[in-house]
Amino acid sequence: MPEKKNSSNIGSVTKALNLVDLVMAGPKEGLTLSEIAREMKSSKSATHATLRTLVDHNYLRMSEPGPRYLPGMALIRLGDLASARDPIASLSRSIMNELSKKTGLTVRIARNYDGYPVFIERIDGPGVVRFFTPLGIRELPHVSSAGKAILAELSDERIREIVEESGLEARTPKSITTLPKLMADIRKIRVRGYAVDDEEDAQGVVCIGAAFYDHFGQCAGGISATGLKSELPTEEIAKLGIKILKHAEAITKKLGGKVKVRG
Amino acid sequence: MPEKKNSSNIGSVTKALNLVDLVMAGPKEGLTLSEIAREMKSSKSATHATLRTLVDHNYLRMSEPGPRYLPGMALIRLGDLASARDPIASLSRSIMNELSKKTGLTVRIARNYDGYPVFIERIDGPGVVRFFTPLGIRELPHVSSAGKAILAELSDERIREIVEESGLEARTPKSITTLPKLMADIRKIRVRGYAVDDEEDAQGVVCIGAAFYDHFGQCAGGISATGLKSELPTEEIAKLGIKILKHAEAITKKLGGKVKVRG
DNA sequence: GAACGCTGTTCGGCAATACCGAACGGAACC
DNA sequence: GGTTCCGTTCGGTATTGCCGAACAGCGTTC
The missing domain is CATH 1.10.10.10 (Winged helix-like DNA-binding domain superfamily/Winged helix DNA-binding domain)
Structure with a gap:
């Protein structure tokens, strides 16, 4: 491209x-x-x-x-080196590992690229199911939990800008396709601290994500855990959200940022 | 370079x-x-x-x-894609995960590039120690267990050629630096099926590896587990060798190859 | 067997194009 | 203000990467 x-x-x-x-x-x-x-x-x-x-x-x-x-093989070499050189990817790896091991889910982190998520690291869960989730691509923010967690850190105005730029493409019938619905979801994310993607990107796939912050207090990106809807009943999601929030805070600390206090 | x-x-x-x-x-x-x-x-x-x-x-x-x-971020994108497209890397991942989880060690696989090892995938162990092991580089074969496991699958003549090409650089005092010593080690590897690198690449670091085969019966590469010498007492190594051999055989099966019978 | 289609490869000549150096604009530092 | 870096832009020159043709190696087909 x-x-x-x-x-x-x-x-x-x-x-x-x-x-x-x-x-x-x-x-x-x-x-x-x-x-x-x-x-x-x-x-x-x-x-x-x-x-x-x-x-x-x-x-x-x-x-x-x-x-x-x-x-x-140079592509593998450069990819590995780029990942090792990226402070967010390299500092987060142990935390991602821990989260994946605890939950048995696929864990990913995304960088915040001007409000858009770019996933830079992935740790597959132990299950047989593997999700097709490419790295290093600027993705649409409204169909992933990490993307929405990053969006929630922006001003309402910037969110509107991004929506105008990229639109709200429907990936599944459950995808958010209107600005009011997106803003309503954003408000929920802002109070509870984590975002949920309930089959909005792919049928039968749920993911939960939270943002982390750099030493400027800016949102540096988001971490998310992905699993099958059948493995993640609704009552589990809230518990998992708290867990992911805690891990996001651990990344924030590693990056030298301040953990956000939630009202 | x-x-x-x-x-x-x-x-x-x-x-x-x-x-x-x-x-x-x-x-x-x-x-x-x-x-x-x-x-x-x-x-x-x-x-x-x-x-x-x-x-x-x-x-x-x-x-x-x-x-x-x-x-x-294109480098991360290309590296991830190259890894996903590589049949050896993608088929081995679950087996590597399993081995890493069972042993708590860092697991790597190398492709066989004309007798030289090129590591293409790595799964870090849960410990705090992280080994500096770049991917996608043609490495010297005599200082890693995967490299020696691959060497052991070549003809004696080809081994001699490779040694003449690249020499036997000493990385540590324990490195193998003469052809007779290397051949003696190769013979041991051929009978027991796995290779041991006992602080030959880095002080205090031990690794154990075994080769796997493609559907032509050719050696496609090697898998290895790396840990600290202090975590891996000598009596553990033989047990671990068998375990790694089993996992190498599992990769062979996934590649559609035939498992080698050992005399 | 020879002709054909398809590969990948090499070579010379032309023209596009990637280089250079100089000049400009901005920031930081004294 | 002067100085010295920085990054950026612009035209002229000749280097250089492009094209097309020709050659060589396989497989298939007649």
């Missing part, structure tokens, strides 16, 4: 990075040079040069027998 | 990718444009264009107040 079409970017670099995305979105067996060249609307020779450069840097690699291009 | 200096690569792309590495290796606060331009031996304007391109694609981002460049 070409996030912004700013001009005066370096063309060959843009092309190379788009090419990485193309391979990442491609099939498991990989893509051939010709397929990539076609998709990129570029000549085979030019594409070949770009591919070789990416392979030399291990961003891509060739599949073993067939000459197909696959994601390379 | 410019892995290979192959000519006829696209210069601007090479420059951009080296620039990413530079920022990744830089300080936590990030690097300024001028610092980067100096380091890259390039003009500020050219460096600026490259940086803008990388920022637009979220490979890099600007630090909040100061104009400094930091790793961007």
Whole structure:
């Protein structure tokens, strides 16, 4: 996804990075040079040069027998390093582990990117169910508990701005799709301290999240726990909310922030 | 690290990718444009264009107040996706989790890259100790248990080749530094099925690993568990070795490979 | 077996384009 | 105010990455 079409970017670099995305979105067996060249609307020779450069840097690699291009190990290296360098991700890991172990749920944390959640770390629960939850993407705030927990920390005006920017897409019949309903939910979140996503993003999936704060007192992001609706009856949710709030406060402390007092 | 200096690569792309590495290796606060331009031996304007391109694609981002460049969220996105797309990493995760939970140790898996280990996934133990173990890097095979477990699956000739290529660097006084000693250890590994690294990579750190196989019967990689020497007395190691061997066999089965029978 | 289609790869020539240096605008510091 | 960093912008130059054609290696098909 070409996030912004700013001009005066370096063309060959843009092309190379788009090419990485193309391979990442491609099939498991990989893509051939010709397929990539076609998709990129570029000549085979030019594409070949770009591919070789990416392979030399291990961003891509060739599949073993067939000459197909696959994601390379540099991506894993950079992802791991970026995660280790991120103070929020690295400081939160032990707390996430603890929460996941206690609850048996999938735990994630999101950074606050101008009001939008970007999940940067995930710890899968022990169960067989695995949730498809990509990291490193700016997501819609109204369909995840971490996103709503972050929203609740913004001014009402900023929330309105974000809604106008991105809309309120319905992912399920239970998704919040109007501003008044969203604001009502936000108000609830502000008093009790945690947010609930009750099948608003995916059918049968519930998640509960709370915000944490940096040393400026700003909302740095949110932590959430995700599970199946069948595992999480309504009466459990309140108890779990308190538990997650406590863990969010632990992250706040690690970040050197002040824990918010709730009225 | 410019892995290979192959000519006829696209210069601007090479420059951009080296620039990413530079920022990744830089300080936590990030690097300024001028610092980067100096380091890259390039003009500020050219460096600026490259940086803008990388920022637009979220490979890099600007630090909040100061104009400094930091790793961007695309790296986390790509790393997570690459890991999810890797059949070995994704199929092994539940088994790694189980092993880590049972033993309380840090569990890692490495891919077999032409005889060299490349760790692609890590699950930290619950303890406070965290090991510095980067992923996605081709490592020396003789100083890790997973590396030695992979070596043991190669022909003696190939082992000799690898040793000539990369040498036997001493990381600690206990590191194996001569070919005869390495071969003696390899023979032990071949009979008992698991490899032991007894403070050969880092003082006070022990790890135990075993190989797993793909559907061609080839060694696809190795799994290992790492802990402090103080937590792992010698009499525990044999028991743990068997346990890890069992988990390696479970991975083999998931990959559709045949479990090796040991004489 | 030879022709065909498809791969991936290499090479020369042209033109686009990424480089450089200089100049500008802003912030911080003395 | 002066000075010295910073980041940013702009045009001219020539470097360089693009294209198309030609070649080589497989599989299939006739």
